[in-house]
Amino acid sequence: MTEPAAPKPAEQPKELPAGQFGQFLKDLGIGSKRLADSCGVETIEVAAADMEVALKRLKNSSETGLNLLITVSGLDSPESFDSVYHLWSYTDPEKELVVKVSLGKATIPEGKLPYVTSITPFWAAANWHERETYDLMGIRYIGHPYLRRILNPWDWEGHPLRRDYKQLIDALNDKNPQSFR
Amino acid sequence: MSETNYAGGTGNGGKLPEELKDTVTLTNLDMMVEAMSKIVDPIANWARSNSVWPLTFGTSCCAIEMMSVGMSAFDISRFGSEVFRATPRQADMIITAGTITRKMAPALITLYEQLPEPKYVMAMGACTITGGMFNDSYSVVQGVDRIIPVDVYLPGCPPRPEGILDALLKLQQKIRTESYVERRKRRYAQTAVRYVDYDSGLVIDPVRATVEQAIDDMEEAMNNRSEF
Ligand code: SF4
16 A cells, blocks of 8 residues: 555655655646655655645545644754645555655744644544643634633743743753753 | 731731720730630641642652552552642641652742641652752753742652651641641741742743833833823
């Protein structure tokens, strides 16, 4: 079912052939870029504008049948913030897909958070995942019904898993000034 | 009198103000209690130390060991502490079993302050002593003694159930050496060391400072206005 995982070294900028799901999206007229497989799972990158439609199609089509959303997570890359979706299939456990939406740091205005469309309206499983990603990585999900911090206190300053996060030091945690913070 | 005496009893250090000497008779209950306490204390303390009821409070993996010590293999009821109460009003002790995060800290402080006196805290596990392996984390309080006073420290990650029993025996020793009068002389209720804001996870002192600053500013403004 899935492509035989071809381990590609990262320095090869050669265009990878579209995988099963990349081809499916291409037939629907949605562009995607194939990335190096992650642990043998097809990984594609779609544009933020196409993301909602692409995930809807991948979820609802009987051909793909990726009807299980495993996780929504965030990634702080040097050039961009990525919102990453792991999809799986109840009916066919062989099918698995990682969808990445890249939000370039250069395009984000100063003092603003990057944003993507929320998939919670049609995929309720994403609700808490998106809240968590918002909380820890600071990616705003537009259209989320209740986008509020889920792990940290509600008025917390900053987004702790970002690379540039400076940890707050006060009377509750100044015991170890030599630590690697 | 501007000073409030919370402890009851004679107040004012047992001295009667000069102008009231003729009209007031002080019944000095404290003196009687002090005399009685030599006899009563050992009995009361023995009874108290053998019925230290813990609060059902567990925030992470240490709580598993705490549950284990309540079950039949280790059986904390041999030492009179089997009644894990679900409300602080009926408990004598908190075993802080697990990591305390900034978000949990206000809840723990509330629970601690809701415990009736006399109250005890057993800091269980590395997390509640120093922050443990989450010492560097942005969200973890580095030791529960930063927010509430601790009586017994119980190291380990997690401590074995026998460890909890040992700590309980230590706490019982402490209770047996207590004197009711000494406790009564203390003119304050035991309160949290510092408070944490629920909404922001910050220590509350700065918040209080800003409020006080605002009040000062307001008073100053009022004073300035009265000059007109
Ligand atoms: S001290 Fe260890 S076992 Fe106890 S809560 Fe912390 S990490 Fe868990």
